[in-house]
Amino acid sequence: MADRQLRTVLEGGGFFEGPRWHEGTWWVSDFYRHTVSRVAPDGAETVVVEVEQQPSGLGWLPDGSLVVVSMKDHRVLRHADGSVSTYADVTEHCGGHLNDLIVDAQGHVFVGDFGFDLMGGGAAATASLKRIGPDGSVSVAAEELQFPNGAVITPDGGTLVVGETLGNRYTAFDLGADGSLTNRRVWAALGPEVTGTTVDEVLGQLVVAPDGCTLDAEGRIWAADAVGGRVVRVAEGGQIVDEVAAPAGLGVYACMLGGDDGRTLLMCCAPDFYEHNRAPVREAVLVATEVDVPHAGRP
Template identity: 45%
Template sequence: MPDALDVLVDGLTFPEGPRWHDGRLWFSDFYSYSVLAVDAGGKLETIVEVPQRPSGLGWTRDGRLLIVSMLDRKLLGLDGTTLTPVADLSALASGPCNDMVVDSQGRAYVGNFGFDRHKGEAQRTTCIVRVDPDGTVTKAADDLLFPNGTVITPDGKTLIVGETFAHRLTAFDVAADGTLSNPRLWARVEGCYPDGICLDAEGAIWVSDPFGHRLLRVFEGGRIAREIPLAPRGAYACMLGGDDRRTLFVCTNSGSGPSIADKRDGRIETLRVDVPGAGWP
C-alpha cells in the first residue's frame, strides 16, 4: 500500500494516546487539556477536560474510561461527566505520567518520564506502575529509561514497552494476577526513539519515532519490515483502528514540549494497511 498519509484532524495542540473505541478514535490533546473523540468523517467531540493534562487512555471491563493525569501523577476515572480519582501514582512515578495500557481484566499499566526533560533534569530510569481494578497500586517493573508506548499480546501473556531513550522495545511475561517478570530485549532499533506503539495480527509493532520523523513496522529481534518517512513532521503515537482495524491513526506534530502549544500544528493522520491490529490497546 502507498505511504501517503491523509489528514483527518488538524489544528490540535499536541495529540497523544490514540485509542480506537466504540467506533471512534479517542485521544488526549495535551495543551488544550482535553480528551477528544473523532469519527471517520473528522467530526470532533470534547469528552472531558483534565486540568493536570491528560495522557494515556483505556477502559475498564464495565466500560469506564480511565485517564492518566500527567502532572499530578494520578489515574482518573470518568463517571458520566465527572472525573473521579482512581489512584495516586506519585509515590512511585518519579516524573510526569504518560502512556498506559489497560488489559482485559481492567488492570492499568502506567509509565512515567522518570525525570522532567523539559526542565533540563538529567535522565534517570523509572518504573511502570500497575493499578488493579480495586485501586491497589503496585510497582510492576523498574529500571526502565522513559517507558512510553505499551502493548499487550492477544493471549494476554506478554507486555511490550518502548523505552524511548534506550532505543529499544522491552518485553515482560504477564502472570494471571498481572505480575510482570522475565524482562528481555524484544527489539533494539538504533537511532529510533520509540514513542507510541501498536501491535498487529502478525506480531509486528508499529513504532512512532518522533526524532527520526518516521513510522516503523518492527518484528521481534529488530527486523524493520516497513519504514514510512514523515519529515519534517514527527510521529508521536499510533493506533490501528477502524471497523476492520486496518486504519493506522498517527498523531503527528512539527515538534514537542510546551512551546508547541500555541502553534496548533498537531494532526491526526491516517494510512490504510494490510495487517489489522491485535491485542491491547
C-alpha cells in the same frame, strides 16, 4: 517500504497523544488543549472530558469506564456517567510526568512516567512501570526502564511489551492473570545501549525512539519514532520491516491501528515535542493511511 498516501483527519491540535480505536471511533488526548476527544473517521471532533493537568494515556476498564492519565499531578482519572474521579494517585513512584497507560483484560492498569524533568532539561534517569490493581491499589511492576512509554499486550493476554523511548529498545514481560510481570527480556534492540546523563547526550544516541505504538495480527509493532519523523513496523528481534514517513516538517509521537477492518493507521504528528513550542500554538495534526495487516491485542 510501501509508498502510502496520507490523509488529514484532524487539524488544530496542541499535541495529540494516546490515540485509541474504541467502539467505532477514534479517541485521542491533546496535551495543551487539555482535552480527551472522540474523533469520527470523517474528522468530526467531540470533547469528552477536560483534564487540567494535561491528559495522556487512555484505556477502558472491564466495566466500560474510561481511565486517563493526568500527567502533571501523577494521577489516573476515571470518567464514568459524566463525572470524573481520581482512580489512583501514583506520585510516590514518579520521577517525572506520568505518561502512557495500558489496561489488561482483568483490569490491571500499567502506566509509566518520564523519570525526570524532560521539558526542563533535568538529568536523565530511569523510571518504573506502575501497576494499578482492580481494587485501586498501586505497586511497582517493573523498575529501571529508560522512559517507559507506549505498550502492547498480545491477543492471548500473556505478554506485555513496552517501549523504552530513551533506550533504543522494546522490553517484554510475561503477564500473569494477577498482573505480575516476569521473565523480563529485550523484545527488540533498535540501537546500541544508551548512556549519558543529559537529555542532549541521550537524544544524540537514539536510533529509534519508540513512542506510542500498536500491535498487528502478525505480531509486529507499529511504533512512532519520536526522533525519526516516521512510524516503523518492528519485528521481534528489532528488524524494521516497514515504515511510513510523516508529512514534511512534522514528527510522529503516537500511532494506532483501527477503523472498521483494523487496517487504518492513525498518526499523531507535530513539529516537535517541546512544551514551550507546542503549548502556545495549534499545529498538531492527525493523519492516517492504510496498511495490509490489521490490529491485534491491546490497546
